[in-house]
Amino acid sequence: MKTDPHYAKAYENMKPGVITAEGFLGDDPRTLADIIEADEEEFARLGLSFEEVAARLKALRDEGKKGLGEPVTVEGKWLVRVDDARGHLPSPFEDGIFRKVNTEVTNLRNGETLVFTDLNLHLLERYHFLEGKGSPFRLEPERIKRVLEG
Amino acid sequence: MSALVIAPLAVGGITAALALLIWLTDRVVNNYGTVTISINGGKKTLTVKGGSPLLLTLAQEQIFIPSACGGRGSCGACKVRVETDIGPHLPTEVPYLTEEERARNVRLSCQVKVKHDLSIEVPEELFLVRRVVAEVSSIRDLTHDIKEVRFRLPEGERIPFKPGQYVQLEVPPYAKIKEPTQRAYSISSLPDEEEIELLIRKVPGGIATTYVHEHMKEGERLALIGPFGDFYLRETDAVMLCVAGGSGMAPFKSILLDMYRRGVNNRQVWFFFGARTRRDLFYVDLWRDLEEKWPVFRFVPALSEDPDYEGEKGLITEVLARYIETTMDREAPKEGYLCGSPGMLDACMNVMRRYGIPEDKIYFDKFA
Numbered sequence: 001m002k003t004d005p006h007y008a009k010a011y012e013n014m015k016p017g018v019i020t021a022e023g024f025l026g027d028d029p030r031t032l033a034d035i036i037e038a039d040e041e042e043f044a045r046l047g048l049s050f051e052e053v054a055a056r057l058k059a060l061r062d063e064g065k066k067g068l069g070e071p072v073t074v075e076g077k078w079l080v081r082v083d084d085a086r087g088h089l090p091s092p093f094e095d096g097i098f099r100k101v102n103t104e105v106t107n108l109r110n111g112e113t114l115v116f117t118d119l120n121l122h123l124l125e126r127y128h129f130l131e132g133k134g135s136p137f138r139l140e141p142e143r144i145k146r147v148l149e150g
Numbered sequence: 151m152s153a154l155v156i157a158p159l160a161v162g163g164i165t166a167a168l169a170l171l172i173w174l175t176d177r178v179v180n181n182y183g184t185v186t187i188s189i190n191g192g193k194k195t196l197t198v199k200g201g202s203p204l205l206l207t208l209a210q211e212q213i214f215i216p217s218a219c220g221g222r223g224s225c226g227a228c229k230v231r232v233e234t235d236i237g238p239h240l241p242t243e244v245p246y247l248t249e250e251e252r253a254r255n256v257r258l259s260c261q262v263k264v265k266h267d268l269s270i271e272v273p274e275e276l277f278l279v280r281r282v283v284a285e286v287s288s289i290r291d292l293t294h295d296i297k298e299v300r301f302r303l304p305e306g307e308r309i310p311f312k313p314g315q316y317v318q319l320e321v322p323p324y325a326k327i328k329e330p331t332q333r334a335y336s337i338s339s340l341p342d343e344e345e346i347e348l349l350i351r352k353v354p355g356g357i358a359t360t361y362v363h364e365h366m367k368e369g370e371r372l373a374l375i376g377p378f379g380d381f382y383l384r385e386t387d388a389v390m391l392c393v394a395g396g397s398g399m400a401p402f403k404s405i406l407l408d409m410y411r412r413g414v415n416n417r418q419v420w421f422f423f424g425a426r427t428r429r430d431l432f433y434v435d436l437w438r439d440l441e442e443k444w445p446v447f448r449f450v451p452a453l454s455e456d457p458d459y460e461g462e463k464g465l466i467t468e469v470l471a472r473y474i475e476t477t478m479d480r481e482a483p484k485e486g487y488l489c490g491s492p493g494m495l496d497a498c499m500n501v502m503r504r505y506g507i508p509e510d511k512i513y514f515d516k517f518a
Contacts, residue, residue: 019224022326022357068465068494069395070426070454083353084491085333089224090245097245099492104354115354136326136355 006093007032013092014132024092024123026134039130042141054125056148057116061103071104078147079106089119096122107147114139114147188269189213194277198264204230205259208272214279215272216318216378220332221260230259233269281375282307286368287345292432295352296397297363298338300345301374309346309376311337313404314383316515317346317376321361333358334378336489336515338400340408346374351397381489381515383409387417388483388511391474393466393498395424398490399433401515405487410444418482419444420473423451424466424494428459467497474505486512 011032016023028035043050064072064080071081085100098119106113116124120137123129131138182200187207189196196211205221205228208214219225226246232255239247243258284301292298303309309317316336323329333356339347353359366372383405392402402421409419425431430453437449452462452469462469474480486502488495495514502512 016328019222022328026326065493066465067426067454068424068467068497069398069491070424070430072426073455081354082491082493083351083356084493085353085356088226088246102354102356113354117355134326 010093013094019090019092022136024129024135024137025132026136026138028132028134030132032129035130035132036128039141040128043128046141046145048141048145050124050128053144053148054121057103057105057114057121057124060105061101061118061121064103064105073108077108079108080104089117091119091122093123093127095126098122105147107149110146110149112143112146114143182265185264186267187264188267190271190274191269193274200264200266202264203260204232204257204262204264204268204270207264208259209281212281213272213276214281214375215259215276216334217260217332220320220330223258223261226258228259229256230262231255231271232257232262233271234267236262236265236268278310279376279378280307280309281373282309283371283373284346285371286366289362289366289368292349293430295363296432297350297352298347299350299362299366300339300347301372302345309337309374311341311377312382313337313341313408314381314401314515315377315379316381316401317348317374318378319348319358319362320373320375321358322372324361324365327357327361331357331361332375335397336379336381336400336404337377338403340404340411347403349397349400349403379515381487381513383487384485384513386483386485388485389418389478390420390485390487391470391502391507392419392421392487393424393470393490393494394422394488395466395490395494396430398494398515399423401489402487403433403436406440406447410440410447415444415446417446418478419447420478421447421449422466422470422473423449424454424469425451426454427456428453465497466494467501470498471501471505474501480505484511486514488512488514 013019014024060074060078060080061082063074064082066072071079074080081104083102088097088099090097101118102115104113104115116139117137120139124139185198185200187196187198198207205215205217215228215230217225217228223242239252240261243261246258247256282303284303286299287302288300290298316334318332318334321331335348335350337346338349339345350359350362352363381401394402406421431451441447441449450462452464452466453459454465484507486507488498499512
């Protein structure tokens, strides 16, 4: 499935200057399928599930929204700030359009921070795509684990 | 001549011939010649070279359509009504347009190529928009994540704005960002100043705000394009309820200081400002000083996560509701002025509606 034309088109859309100036692939030379496969293996090694991570990050974002633009302390463990920027981003898989909402989650115990957009969440949940190495919005599995750990 | 020489020459010749063919095809197929764009029923007529997106073509003629993404088709801001039939809407336009807009042939000007004569309609105030290259005269930390940046305009040049409007700042390529990026920021200075002041909060992962916070230097020159926006003071007697958080304070600094300077004393003015902790508060001395000098004005900062704060505590919406309920004349006509995230605006609008402020008397600059 990962080598079908849908993925080939998505890969083209992820290049710099197509949807965003910097693209979704960073300086990662791997194919889309290889990036996804490696991150799936890394998730398994760390004992993470894409569905559970997506649900947790969404829940934190929704709690953060209650701050009306100011950061919010969630469960005494996380500081969550949700920012809205003007504009939208289409999914590189051409399956949706997302408002530019950035969520910053800081684990108050270890100081680790994760920044993700609503589009990140969609790509993580639906395609297990965390962006290429070197991409400004790449979600490193190790970092996800450190931030979500209470 | 040996095959070793002939083969590369042949390949080179074929390559050159193909390149020539592509160039000729491009000249013929993509040559739209000179094209006329009639604006607002002929109030302005442009004669331009065809082939470029409408947004870019108009900008080259000093007509700047608002575009938060700089023409990438990701903000949906650069809407223009095209009266000429230019074919169906493109898939890249459709998500940003309502059914009603599509029926009126509103198009995203960054997605429409100028291929033949066009008749278009744009708001006339856009004729006032200027692109000015200004010098960064000062950068000052207001909080841990908000900077006050001032831009000195070139001698004799002005951006003629109404307090409350915004400009687009053009940030140059840096680090991995290979192209200029435009983002919109409300103006916090007064219209007759020689400098334009912006309050810029760092957005995690934001291209333009990261540049401003980590790379921008005093003395460098950057383009400002503006003014844009319909968030400005309505001259009435109604009580003004202004609500902001973070850098949403910017347009209120311009609007309220301008009102004070013009001696507007015919209405009560409340400014509610929401922050998380004391370190997120700024310009408090400025507003307290204004309270002393301007009897109709009250500043109400509120902190959502600081139990020891001696002032108002809670979300700004709760504080707003409390003040309307207990401190204000419930019968007096009121107007709402809001600047901030869509979440904050929606929450404030709910409170204002609950207390009878009509929808059409709530003015806002929503980041959407």
